[in-house]
Amino acid sequence: MFHTGPPVVSVHPSRAMVDEAFKVQVENLPPGSPVTLHSLHQSEDKDYWEAFGHYVSDHRGTVSVADYLSCGGTYTGKEAMGLLWSMRPVPGSREGLRLRKLNVCIPQLVNISVYSGHVGGGFREQDSLASVLTERWYMAPGVRRIDIKEKGVRGTLFIPHGPGPFPGLLDMWGSGGGLLEYRAALLASHGYASMALEYFNPAEVNTAELELNYFETAFNIVRDHPQVMSDRVGLFGLSLGSVVSISLAAWSSVVKPRCCVCISGNHTHAPGGTIGGVFNEFFTNLHKVRMDENNYEIWRGMGLPIPDDISQKVDVGKINCPILLVNGDDDQNWPTVESAEDMAQMMRAAGNEHLLTRLEYPDAGHLIEPPYSPHFRATKFIKDGQKVILLWGGTTKPHSDAQEDSWKKILAFLQQNMYSSSGPRAKL
Amino acid sequence: MDMKQHCMKLSVQPSRGLVDEKFTVMVQNLLPGFQLTIHALHQCEDGHSWEAFAHYTADATGIVNVSQDPSLGGTYSGVEPMGLLWSLRPAPGSKTGLRWRKMNVQTPMGVTISVYQGHQTEGFLDQVLLASVVVERWYMAPGVRRVPITEGRLTATLFLPSGPGPFPGLLDLWGLGGKLVEYRAALLASHGIASLALDYFTPKKTGKMVDNDYFETAYRVLEQHPQILGSRIAMLGLSFGAGLTLRMAVYSECLKLSCAVCISGSHVQPIDGPLEQIMTYYNKNVEKTHFDEDNQLIWRDLLLPFPTDPSLKVDVGRLECPLLLIVGEDDQNWPSYESAMDMREMMERAGNSHLLTVLSYKNAGHLIEPPFMAFTRASSFKTATNPPFTMMVLWGGELVAHSRAQEDAWRKTLVFLTENLYGDMKPDASFSNM
Numbered sequence: 113m114f115h116t117g118p119p120v121v122s123v124h125p126s127r128a129m130v131d132e133a134f135k136v137q138v139e140n141l142p143p144g145s146p147v148t149l150h151s152l153h154q155s156e157d158k159d160y161w162e163a164f165g166h167y168v169s170d171h172r173g174t175v176s177v178a179d180y181l182s183c184g185g186t187y188t189g190k191e192a193m194g195l196l197w198s199m200r201p202v203p204g205s206r207e208g209l210r211l212r213k214l215n216v217c218i219p220q221l222v223n224i225s226v227y228s229g230h231v232g233g234g235f236r237e238q239d240s241l242a243s244v245l246t247e248r249w250y251m252a253p254g255v256r257r258i259d260i261k262e263k264g265v266r267g268t269l270f271i272p273h274g275p276g277p278f279p280g281l282l283d284m285w286g287s288g289g290g291l292l293e294y295r296a297a298l299l300a301s302h303g304y305a306s307m308a309l310e311y312f313n314p315a316e317v318n319t320a321e322l323e324l325n326y327f328e329t330a331f332n333i334v335r336d337h338p339q340v341m342s343d344r345v346g347l348f349g350l351s352l353g354s355v356v357s358i359s360l361a362a363w364s365s366v367v368k369p370r371c372c373v374c375i376s377g378n379h380t381h382a383p384g385g386t387i388g389g390v391f392n393e394f395f396t397n398l399h400k401v402r403m404d405e406n407n408y409e410i411w412r413g414m415g416l417p418i419p420d421d422i423s424q425k426v427d428v429g430k431i432n433c434p435i436l437l438v439n440g441d442d443d444q445n446w447p448t449v450e451s452a453e454d455m456a457q458m459m460r461a462a463g464n465e466h467l468l469t470r471l472e473y474p475d476a477g478h479l480i481e482p483p484y485s486p487h488f489r490a491t492k493f494i495k496d497g498q499k500v501i502l503l504w505g506g507t508t509k510p511h512s513d514a515q516e517d518s519w520k521k522i523l524a525f526l527q528q529n530m531y532s533s534s535g536p537r538a539k540l
Numbered sequence: 541m542d543m544k545q546h547c548m549k550l551s552v553q554p555s556r557g558l559v560d561e562k563f564t565v566m567v568q569n570l571l572p573g574f575q576l577t578i579h580a581l582h583q584c585e586d587g588h589s590w591e592a593f594a595h596y597t598a599d600a601t602g603i604v605n606v607s608q609d610p611s612l613g614g615t616y617s618g619v620e621p622m623g624l625l626w627s628l629r630p631a632p633g634s635k636t637g638l639r640w641r642k643m644n645v646q647t648p649m650g651v652t653i654s655v656y657q658g659h660q661t662e663g664f665l666d667q668v669l670l671a672s673v674v675v676e677r678w679y680m681a682p683g684v685r686r687v688p689i690t691e692g693r694l695t696a697t698l699f700l701p702s703g704p705g706p707f708p709g710l711l712d713l714w715g716l717g718g719k720l721v722e723y724r725a726a727l728l729a730s731h732g733i734a735s736l737a738l739d740y741f742t743p744k745k746t747g748k749m750v751d752n753d754y755f756e757t758a759y760r761v762l763e764q765h766p767q768i769l770g771s772r773i774a775m776l777g778l779s780f781g782a783g784l785t786l787r788m789a790v791y792s793e794c795l796k797l798s799c800a801v802c803i804s805g806s807h808v809q810p811i812d813g814p815l816e817q818i819m820t821y822y823n824k825n826v827e828k829t830h831f832d833e834d835n836q837l838i839w840r841d842l843l844l845p846f847p848t849d850p851s852l853k854v855d856v857g858r859l860e861c862p863l864l865l866i867v868g869e870d871d872q873n874w875p876s877y878e879s880a881m882d883m884r885e886m887m888e889r890a891g892n893s894h895l896l897t898v899l900s901y902k903n904a905g906h907l908i909e910p911p912f913m914a915f916t917r918a919s920s921f922k923t924a925t926n927p928p929f930t931m932m933v934l935w936g937g938e939l940v941a942h943s944r945a946q947e948d949a950w951r952k953t954l955v956f957l958t959e960n961l962y963g964d965m966k967p968d969a970s971f972s973n974m
Contacts, residue, residue, distance in 0.1 A: 117708065117772065117962035120732050126681045127556035140962055221682065225703075243703040245683025252555050253650065254674030274550075274654075274672040303549065531547055531569070 119173075121149075121226045123246040129301060130220065130248045130294075131483050131519060133192055136177040138226045138242070141169040148185065148231040149177060150240070151195035152223045159209055161486065163187065163199040166230040175226075184230060187509070195224060196248075196484040197512035203233060208492035208501040211485070216297040217257065219247035248484075250294045252301035257293075265330045266310040268293050269337070270300030276339035279370065279530035281306040281346050282331050284353030286376075288493065289313055298482055299348065302523060304530065305340045306348070307333065311356075327356055328366040344530050346433075347372045351446070351478065355381040355426075358455075362430045371434040371529035373522050376443060376478045378451035379426040379458075380415055404444075408490045408503040415447045418454045428455045429462025436469045436525045438518045440476025444505035448478070471521060473514035477506025483516040550655050550671040558730055559649065559677045559723075560910050560950060562621055565606040567655055567671075570598035577614070577656040578606065579664055580624040582649060584640055589631040590914055592616070592624050595659040613659065616940070624653065625677075626943035628914040632662065637920030637932050640913060643719075645726040646686060648676035677912075679723045681730035686722075692757035695739040697722050698765075699729030705767035707734040708798070708961035710774045711758055713781025716741075718924020724776075727910055731954055733961060734768045736761060740784075741924035749816045749926075755784070756794040772961045776801040776953075779874060779906065783809050783818070786854045789861060799862040799960035801953055804871055804906045806879035807854040807886075808843045819925060821852070836918045836934035840875045846882055856883045857890025864897045864956045866949045868904030872936035876906070899952060901945035905937025911947040915939050 119140045128134055141147060150164040165182030167175045178192035187194035201209045213220055225243035227235065251257070254273025260266065268291060272278055281304045283296040289312040296308035309330050335345045347357035347369045354377020360367050362379075400413040419425060437455070439448040452470050459465040473480075479488050487508040490501050506514075547569035557563055565578060579593040594611035596604040607621040616623035630638045642649055654672040656664060680686070683702025690696075697720060701707050710733045712725040718741035725735035738758050740750050763770040775797050777785035782805020789800045791811065810817045828841040847853070856863070865883065867876040880898050887893040901908075907916060921933040937945075 118706065118769075120962065121703070125554040125557060125561075126730075127676075127678070128554065132554075219682075223683075240704060244681075245702045247556075247682045249556070252673070253676045254652075254672075273652075273674050275669045527549075531549070 119226060119241045121224055121242045121244050123224055123244055126244070127219070127247040127249065129252060129298070130250055130485075131298060133178075133484075134246065135192065136195060136224055138167075138169070138175040139173065141173040141175065141226075141241075143169060143171045143173050145169045145173070145228070146230050147175060147241070148227040148229065149175070149182075149195060150225045150227060150231075150235055151199060152225070152235070153199065153211075153220065155209075155211055156214055157209075159205055160202040161199040161211060162202050162235065163195045163197075164231070164235070165191070165194055184232075193484050193516075196222070197486060197515070198508060199486040202236075208490060210488050210491040212292060213250060213294045214292075216250040216293050219249045222246050222248060250297040250301070255297065255300045257297070260307060260333060262333060263329050265326065265333055266291065267307045267330060267333075268296065269305065269307045269334070270297050271305045271337075271339055272300050272303050276305070277341045278303060278305040278339060279344035279346070279526075280304065280334040280337065280340040281348050281526075282327070282334055283308045284311070284327075284347075284349040284356055286351030286353055295348070295482060299526075302526075304346075304526065305334065305337060324360065324364060327360055328364055331360070331367045331369075344370045346370045346526065346530060347374075349373070349377060350375040350480070351377065352381070354378070358428065358431075358435075359426050361433060361435065362426045362428055369433050371436070371525070372431075373436045373438070373525065375438040375480050375518070376440070376446065376448050377437065378415060378446055378448055379428050379455050380418055380424065380451060404503055406490070406501075408501045409495075410444045410503050412444055412447045416450065418447070418450055422458070425454070425458070428458050429464060431459070431464060431467060434467050434469070434525070434529050436471065436522065438471045438473075438480055438522065440473050440478060440480060440506055440511065440514055442475050442505040442507065442511075443478045444503040445478040469525065471518055473510065473518070475507045475510035476514035477511055478504040479506075480511075480515055480518055483519045484512075485515060487511040487515075548655070548671055550653070550673055552653055552673055552675045555673070556648070556676040556678065558681060558727065559679055559912060560727060562607075562912075563675065564621070565624065565653060567596075567598070567604040568602065570602040570604065572598055572600045572602050574598040574602070575657075575659050576604065576670070577658065577660040577667075578604070578624065579654045579656060579660075580628060581652045581654070581664075582628060585643060588634055588638055590628040590640060591631050591664070592627040592629065593660070593664070594620075594623060614661070622912045622943075622947075625651070625912040626915060626946070627939065637918070639916045639919035641721065642679060642723050643721070645679040645722045648678045651675045651677060679726040679730070684726065684729045686726070689736065689761055691761065694754070694758055694761065695720055696758060696761070697725065697737045698761070699726045699735050699737070700767060701729050701732045701734060705734070706769045707732060707767060708772035708774070708957075709733070709762035709765070709768040709770075710735040710776055710957070710961075711755070711762065712737045713740065713775070713777035713784055715779030715781050716923045716925060717921060724910060728776075728957075731958075733774070733957060734762065734765070749814070749819060751814050751816075752788070752792065755788055756792065759792075759795045771796075772798050774799045774801070774957055774961055776803075776957075777805060778803040778908070779805060781805070782876075783807065783854075784815075786856065786863075787811065789863070790854050790856060790858050797861045799864070799956065801864045801866070801956065803866040803908050803949070804868065804874055804876040805865075806843055806874055806876060807856055807883050808846055808852060808875075808879060809854065810852055811854055812851055832934060834918070834932075834934075836932045838934050839873045840871065843875050844878065846875075846878070853882075853886075855886070857886050857892060859887070859892055859895060862895050862897070862956070862960055864899070864953065866899045866908055866953070867901070868906060868908055868937055868942065868945060869900055869902050870904060870936040870938065870941075871906045872934040873906040897956070899949055901941065901949070903938040903941030904945035905942055906935040907937070908942075908946055908949055911943070911950045913946070915942050
């Protein structure tokens with residue numbers, strides 16, 4: 113038996129954007145040895161997240177995660193990125209955690225280790241055979257981050273490197289509130305001057321900006337920026353942010369978006385185009401909230417049935433730009449698929465259905481985030497000053513596939529509608 | 541015109557890479573036949589600007605892919621995936637004799653890659669800039685730890701790879717320029733080898749040069765480190781450092797090397813007495829050096845012709861570990877090629893030539909460094925000796941051949957080190973088919 117040197121684990125690229133795939137490899141193992149690949153990340157909140165897969169090395173003592181099958185762990189099968197998307201809080205963590213990067217100027221650090229044997233837990237107590245650190249970035253080199261506090265609008269603008277001008281995006285999250293920059297930073301890294309918009313303080317519903325006017329002003333800040341192409345500014349939203357986008361696209365006489373990307377949105381939240389209506393409606397429908405066996409709150413009933421009366425919905429027949437709807441059919445937070453179906457019918461009747469593209473993913477939940485993000489099936493939410501746990505839905509593997517697939521299609525949709533020299537086209 | 545600005549997409553993958561990793565530069569959504577110039581700009585730590593550029597024409601699909609398409613002119617031509625880096629040269633108007641080196645390895649080298657309309661050759665700041673991205677090139681992989689070492693009165697920096705270890709170790713030496721040059725050690729640590737960059741001139745300001753015990757102290761730092769495998773330590777030296785590496789590898793009772801890499805070095809040196817004798821020997825022969833027509837110093841004749849006195853050559857016939865010699869055949873600074881041939885003869889006579897691998901590169905010069913860095917044929921050089929000498933030194937080499945040599949030599953150096961440090965422990969584990 114030769115004395116071989118120590119095993120080596122490598123990740124290529126070692127520094128990557130969060131939406132870029134990597135290759136994880138282990139070399140110098142004894143042939144045919146069972147090993148566990150493990151990923152570990154400590155969040156900004158100091159919680160630990162991990163994932164792991166069970167492998168057997170080949171005759172050369174190599175394991176290639178991109179090419180070989182995991183036969184156990186937090187993911188199975190041939191999954192190049194399983195060590196990221198299947199991450200979950202380590203045993204003993206607080207309940208209902210969600211992983212979100214707040215400081216986008218520095219990378220997310222993930223430690224990839226290899227352990228001897230097929231290990232199912234207790235990684236902290238064991239010595240790994242080898243480990244390597246990898247960096248995952250939300251901001252490409254040269255992207256500029258600018259704090260925006262003007263005309264009452266609060267946000268952060270990310271501008272790609274280069275002379276410009278660039279197409280612009282207004283990026284809006286949901287009813288958790290606060291200022292979340294990571295998706296806007298990532299979109300800027302793909303060439304879109306993107307402003308992450310804060311429209312209420314975290315969990316403080318009564319600080320919410322309720323008038324369309326706030327969003328119109330925000331849109332114009334992007335549009336009027338010297339490095340933004342004023343006729344190519346779009347809207348990007350998730351959840352309540354999608355509701356805002358749909359409302360603006362249909363109702364605003366001021367805002368003319370070039371296109372809209374709406375993830376897990378709906379057209380029934382804001383009847384008559386008043387976002388303020390959202391919260392009134394919310395409180396009147398609380399009785400429709402159901403609890404699952406874990407006491408997690410299922411809100412989707414609040415959105416059903418979809419009203420027939422047009423005055424109870426955003427008149428999507430008035431939208432005159434391409435709109436991409438991305439939804440998961442296991443969305444437990446809102447009946448987004450039913451809403452999308454109704455929107456399609458309304459647009460068919462109005463004659464603008466050619467502007468609509470629907471992407472629906474089986475067994476995906478509400479929080480469809482950039483690819484390789486862990487899946488959050490249920491997380492803490494502050495409702496009315498109370499901490500509850502909301503069920504977002506989805507099963508990890510299909511939800512992760514949805515994140516990966518939808519992001520590719522979203523980028524292609526944006527490229528087509530915002531960068532192409534011909535006029536905007538709805539169909540991908 | 542506007543149309544192209546809106547459509548065109550410039551990308552460099554990866555946007556953050558190690559300095560020895562290749563990247564792919566692509567421009568898409570162009571009109572077929574569109575002429576453009578891709579330009580690279582880097583501002584080094586001293587504030588000097590370095591630039592490179594190449595002319596391309598979009599193909600029928602409207603794409604320019606630097607890795608696949610030929611440059612029609614510029615600072616490089618033909619298909620050269622990394623030409624934008626290795627052909628970097630000081631911007632017009634810069635002072636002469638510059639050499640590009642990164643001294644702070646904890647920050648990346650930033651390169652701005654831009655696209656200009658048309659086939660431009662100068663005055664880029666006044667041209668129509670179509671797109672631009674920033675690329676980061678790192679010497680340290682994530683997780684690599686930089687540890688300054690001062691024990692034993694060493695001036696050194698240890699770079700530990702990411703992870704628990706233990707790792708093989710390496711002693712990294714540069715030449716007569718002195719200073720603590722960290723970038724190669726940082727890069728080797730990024731490839732899994734715990735590397736100690738050693739400054740062997742600065743520490744003692746007594747006017748006396750360090751001696752063997754300095755290197756032995758450095759070796760022991762590696763050998764005794766809890767995260768380093770004491771039985772798997774290599775030594776790598778360039779130029780004067782290569783000569784010292786040969787000396788230690790053969791004569792040191794303390795250093796037990798798994799292998800040695802000597803770049804642009806020579807075995808010709810007085811082997812008896814302190815290291816200072818080497819400087820005395822050089823000084824005696826200094827009138828053999830001469831200046832070329834550009835007033836650049838050619839130093840190689842200092843050691844030529846080779847002496848016949850055996851006390852003036854490291855007896856490489858006594859070497860017991862694998863040795864990789866890397867030489868440029870256009871080395872104007874040192875007779876490294878001739879030394880390599882002489883060493884091979886000595887080892888063949890002694891019967892240990894199976895340990896030897898020689899990589900000899902036509903038209904490559906003295907400074908064979910990690911790949912994809914700006915090439916320097918001649919530069920202003922200040923020695924760290926006492927007293928110091930400053931002069932314009934001719935290193936030699938031709939841009940394309942030297943850059944290719946660096947890429948090839950680095951790859952083979954990593955394979956050599958990996959095989960000897962990470963592979964099985966057979967004593968004659970060498971590779972002869974390179």
